[in-house]
Amino acid sequence: MNYWLMKSEPYVYSFDDLVRDGKTMWDGVRNYQARNNMRAMKKGDLVLYYHSNKGLEIVGVARVVREAYPDPTAEKGDWSAVDIEPVVKLNKPVPLKLIKQTPELSRMQLVRNSRLSVSPVTPEEFARILELGETTLPA
């Protein structure tokens, strides 16, 4: 099982939108590093959902339900999409500010390369985020 972090601008597609829809296709990624991360995702992998631009916090956990397939929105080039579903909304969102202040989290890709929209997360980082979010995964 691997862990990831994906960013979305909440006014474009928020975690609540994902909860409402029950599932979504994660498309439109046009960055090779992010694409390669998406291709490494396995069904069942868990994803931290981060709101960029507005909010600047991790708000929920999602799960990969379909592994990488050709991005139907790509008119040219070799791009991928995955499908995700919501797992749980954090009881307390975890702001970027707090992540930066937390020594174990300050080396997250989110902090080190703020422009990367899909990044890997270590199991330790994932656990710590849930802890800070005062949230446990549903059984």
Place this chain on the structure above:
DNA sequence: GCCAACGTTGGC
């Protein structure tokens, strides 16, 4: 709204 960081493009 600004600007730093990063990626891409294109001239040479």
Place this chain on the structure above:
DNA sequence: GCCAACGTTGGC
């Protein structure tokens, strides 16, 4: 193949 110019992302 280098690198300057440009575009985009995203935090501040």
